[in-house]
Amino acid sequence: MTRKLGYLALPLLMAATLTTEARADGETIAVFTKNQTNPFFQTVRVGADNMAKTLNAKTLQYIPTKPDSIPEQLSQIEDVVVKKPSAIVFTPVDYKAMVPGVEKINEAKIPVVNITDRSAGGKFLSFVGADDYSLGLETARFLLKTLGGKGNIVIIEGVKGSLTNVDRVRGFNDALKETPGAKLLASQPGNYQRLQALQVMENLMQSNSQIDGVLAANDAMAVGAIEALDGANRKAQVIGINGTKEAIDAIKSGKLLASGDYNGFAQGCLGTMMAIRSLRNQPVINEIVLKPTVITKDNYQPFDVPLEQRTCPTFEDAGKLGAK
Amino acid sequence: MTDISKEAMMPPRSFLSQDAVQVFYRLLAALLICAVLAVLSDSFLSLGNILNVLRQASLTFFIASGLTLVVLTAGLDLSVGANVALSACIAGTVIHKTGSPALGILTGLACGGLVGLLNGIMVTALRIPSFIATYGMLWVLNGLTYWYMAGETLHGFPAGFRQIGSGYLFGLPIPVYLLLVFLGIGTLFAQRTIWGQEIYAIGANPVAARLSGIPVARRLLLVYAVSGTMAGLASIIFLSRLNSAEADIGESLTLPAIAAVLIGGTSLFGGVGTVFGTFIGALILTLVLNGMNLLSVSANWQPLVTGIIVILAVWLDMKTRRRAQ
Numbered sequence: 001m002t003r004k005l006g007y008l009a010l011p012l013l014m015a016a017t018l019t020t021e022a023r024a025d026g027e028t029i030a031v032f033t034k035n036q037t038n039p040f041f042q043t044v045r046v047g048a049d050n051m052a053k054t055l056n057a058k059t060l061q062y063i064p065t066k067p068d069s070i071p072e073q074l075s076q077i078e079d080v081v082v083k084k085p086s087a088i089v090f091t092p093v094d095y096k097a098m099v100p101g102v103e104k105i106n107e108a109k110i111p112v113v114n115i116t117d118r119s120a121g122g123k124f125l126s127f128v129g130a131d132d133y134s135l136g137l138e139t140a141r142f143l144l145k146t147l148g149g150k151g152n153i154v155i156i157e158g159v160k161g162s163l164t165n166v167d168r169v170r171g172f173n174d175a176l177k178e179t180p181g182a183k184l185l186a187s188q189p190g191n192y193q194r195l196q197a198l199q200v201m202e203n204l205m206q207s208n209s210q211i212d213g214v215l216a217a218n219d220a221m222a223v224g225a226i227e228a229l230d231g232a233n234r235k236a237q238v239i240g241i242n243g244t245k246e247a248i249d250a251i252k253s254g255k256l257l258a259s260g261d262y263n264g265f266a267q268g269c270l271g272t273m274m275a276i277r278s279l280r281n282q283p284v285i286n287e288i289v290l291k292p293t294v295i296t297k298d299n300y301q302p303f304d305v306p307l308e309q310r311t312c313p314t315f316e317d318a319g320k321l322g323a324k
Numbered sequence: 325m326t327d328i329s330k331e332a333m334m335p336p337r338s339f340l341s342q343d344a345v346q347v348f349y350r351l352l353a354a355l356l357i358c359a360v361l362a363v364l365s366d367s368f369l370s371l372g373n374i375l376n377v378l379r380q381a382s383l384t385f386f387i388a389s390g391l392t393l394v395v396l397t398a399g400l401d402l403s404v405g406a407n408v409a410l411s412a413c414i415a416g417t418v419i420h421k422t423g424s425p426a427l428g429i430l431t432g433l434a435c436g437g438l439v440g441l442l443n444g445i446m447v448t449a450l451r452i453p454s455f456i457a458t459y460g461m462l463w464v465l466n467g468l469t470y471w472y473m474a475g476e477t478l479h480g481f482p483a484g485f486r487q488i489g490s491g492y493l494f495g496l497p498i499p500v501y502l503l504l505v506f507l508g509i510g511t512l513f514a515q516r517t518i519w520g521q522e523i524y525a526i527g528a529n530p531v532a533a534r535l536s537g538i539p540v541a542r543r544l545l546l547v548y549a550v551s552g553t554m555a556g557l558a559s560i561i562f563l564s565r566l567n568s569a570e571a572d573i574g575e576s577l578t579l580p581a582i583a584a585v586l587i588g589g590t591s592l593f594g595g596v597g598t599v600f601g602t603f604i605g606a607l608i609l610t611l612v613l614n615g616m617n618l619l620s621v622s623a624n625w626q627p628l629v630t631g632i633i634v635i636l637a638v639w640l641d642m643k644t645r646r647r648a649q
Contacts, residue, residue: 037572042475065467067572157623188616189623193576194566199380203617206376207367220477220570227567231490246477246568 026057027086027279029272032076034093034116035067039244040264041091044116046307047268048089054312055276060085068093077101081108087275088112089268095163096120111278115271116264117163126274128288130262132164135241135292136171136217139260141178142294143213143239146257150181151212154204156190156197156225158217165192165217168241172215185211190221197221201228214238219247219259226255243295243303251300261293261303266321269312277315288322342645343598346589349644350604353637357608361615368618375497381610382499383561385603387577388584389510390440390554392602393547395585396514397527398594399454401548403443404555405578406465411435411559412569413469416478419563425485432563433556439465440552444545454548462578469571479568489565499561503603506554510599523547527594580609587637608637 031048033041045061052059062080064072073093080088081104088110092098095117102122105112114124144153155172158165169187176184185208190197197216205211205228214229214236216222222240229236240247243261250256267290274284295303302310313321361368387404394401415432419425439461446457491498514520522543526533534540558577563569588605590597612633616626 035572036470036475037473037570039475039477039570065463065470160623160627186617186620187623188620189626191576193573194568194570195383195562195573196576198566199613200617202376202380203373203614206370206373206614207365207618223479223568224566227490227565244477246479249479 026052026055027276028058028060029275030060030062030080030083030085030088031268031272032062032073032088032090032092034064034091036063036065037067039246040242040262043264043307044091044268044271047265047312048272049268050265050308050310051269051272051312052276055273057086057272057276059272064093070094070097073098074101077104081105081110084108084110086111086279089271089275090114090119090124091116092119111275113271113275113278115267125278126271126284126286126288128267128270128274128290130267130290131292132167132262133171135260135262136168136215137175138171138292139239139241139258139294140172140175140215142258142296143215143237144175144179144182146237147182147213149179152183152185152208152210153213153215154185154201154208154211155187156200156214156216156221157187158190158192158221160189160191168217172217182213190216190224192218192221194220194224197224198228201225202232205229205232205234211236216240218242219244219256222247222256222259223250226250243293248295248300248303251295251297252304254297258294258296261295263290263293265307265310266290266313270318270321273312273315273318285318285322288318290321343589343596343601346641346645347598347601347604349640350587350589350601350608350637353640354604354608354611357611357615361611361618365615365618368615373614373618375500377607377610377614378500378503379497380614381603381606382503383558383565384577384580384584384606384609385503386506386554386558386561387581388588388602388606389506389599390551391581392510392585392588392590392597392599393514393523394454394551395527395590395592396523396594396597397544397547398530398592399447399544399547400582400592401440401443401458401551402455402578402582403439403458403461403465404551404558404581405574405576406462406469407436407439407552407555407574408559408562408577409569409571409574410439410465410469410472411556412563412573413473413478413571415556415559416481416563416569419481419485420478423482425482428485428563429560432560433553436556436559437549437553440549440555441545443552444548447548448541448544466571466574469574473571475571477568477570481563481567486564486567489561489563499565502557502561506557507599507603514599519543519546524595527596529595580606583634584609587634587641589641605637608633 049059062076090112099121106123111125114127116129157169188200190200214225219240219242222238237257239258241260243259247259277284411432414435415428418431419428443458446452447454522538584605585602588601
């Protein structure tokens with residue numbers, strides 16, 4: 001029964017694709033992001049839309065309804081291979097598990113740019129991303145410098161085993177290693193969740209009477225840790241990563257020391273730019289790893305602008321933004 | 325049907341006392357964990373840490389207490405976490421838009437309760453197995469919340485409202501008072517009211533319950549609505565404690581709540597268990613995490629230890645129950 005329905009749906013689907021293609025005036029860029037829940041990917045999508053608009057192209061957003069779902073992204077790839085957009089801007093929900101999906105895109109000969117998480121395989125015309133390791137390293141360095149190179153530090157880790165967490169925490173630890181005066185008291189899991197980070201912090205404050213610095217692997221956990229500190233009337237310098245709106249507000253009010261900017265907006269902009277440039281036979285940059293920016297009280301202003309009002313970097317800027 | 329046949333359906337006295345024995349075993353297990361942690365960590369037995377553990381257990385308990393009633397009827401509510409997320413986001417928006425915490429609290433409770441009622445309608449009127457109905461509801465709620473929030477975070481609530489989750493009264497955190505109140509209400513309702521006893525009877529044998537004149541559908545509706553409303557309450561505590569809400573807070577709340585119910589000795593087959601047991605279940609889960617933080621157990625091992633504790637607790641429960649029978 002379902003099979004028969006499937007056969008019925010197929011010609012309908014094909015008709016639908018044909019009509020959209022005929023109507024399109026600019027190129028259609030399919031943009032794949034991991035989920036609807038992390039504000040970071042919202043910045044990626046806004047960046048991609050912004051750039052497509054500037055270059056007179058269109059975007060089609062593909063987001064798994066279940067966050068980071070591997071099977072769902074795979075079926076979205078099957079969908080997109082049938083619909084054949086002009087190009088694809090792709091964030092794998094899992095850098096290893098999505099390789100077969102990327103190979104399907106390659107087989108269908110749709111040009112594809114990899115953004116955010118570097119895929120473990122497949123052919124891409126360009127990669128645009130940020131480096132979690134140097135982001136963790138630089139943001140932690142800033143905190144340790146603020147503390148005068150000494151103090152008791154705790155790390156609140158993200159989801160164990162996730163690519164972003166492994167590299168960010170490695171960056172934190174390396175910054176600690178080069179600061180002999182600082183002492184790591186504990187490195188505990190908060191799973192990128194605010195509530196878990198708050199509870200971890202409450203617990204750690206019980207066993208440690210003096211905590212001077214908190215290195216959190218994302219902003220939600222950093223803000224959760226600050227709530228715990230406030231609740232206990234204690235003070236510590238806290239950093240997070242992602243540069244979310246909430247983090248910027250907390251930096252403005254002096255509650256959060258800094259947030260490492262993962263620069264989703266620029267990643268969305270530049271990924272889309274490279275895809276469109278390659279379609280128009282213009283030169284592309286094969287690899288852009290954005291330099292880490294540590295957002296602090298001194299430089300938060302450009303990040304305090306609503307996403308929709310920000311402007312994408314130009315191609316000339318793109319070369320300068322990358323650190324190799 | 326007469327009242328006499330209703331009386332006949334009540335669980336016999338021995339059932340209740342067996343529950344009491346099970347709760348006693350659980351209390352012993354919790355005390356044992358406390359003793360071990362007290363030996364291993366100097367800071368464990370401090371008053372600050374004990375209040376800390378109680379406050380952390382309260383959020384899991386609020387969700388799990390309503391869930392306990394559902395499980396007592398041999399049902400399951402998988403949508404509780406997603407319900408907390410949606411209710412928190414909607415209540416947060418109402419507080420932001422109107423500036424009235426009272427209105428926000430009412431909206432959060434109403435949203436949670438409404439979701440629960442819909443679950444109840446699916447289970448009773450449409451006769452969808454609760455596992456599937458509430459699993460579907462989980463997706464619907466997630467979809468709504470993700471769409472509504474669009475990757476944004478709500479944050480910054482009035483100081484007065486924040487007292488509910490983070491304030492103190494006579495040295496005790498306010499969520500601990502709420503915990504004691506709902507523990508009392510839940511226990512009294514389940515053990516001392518006719519409705520509570522009917523819920524046990526429905527779980528033990530739904531056909532016999534119906535034949536003896538218990539309005540099964542109405543009681544089930546009530547149970548799911550209570551579960552949803554408790555999720556709504558949890559969303560208010562979450563909002564006021566964390567000063568923010570985002571779409572993805574639900575997932576990590578569902579499994580601990582179910583685990584608390586199971587560790588607490590409520591049987592998935594229905595008819596057996598107590599709200600107090602669920603409280604001990606939430607306490608044990610919280611104690612384990614608290615202990616691992618205090619002892620700086622590596623992040624690698626924490627999920628494994630939690631999993632083993634859950635399995636051990638349920639296994640011990642079944643073993644002692646079999647012996648009792």
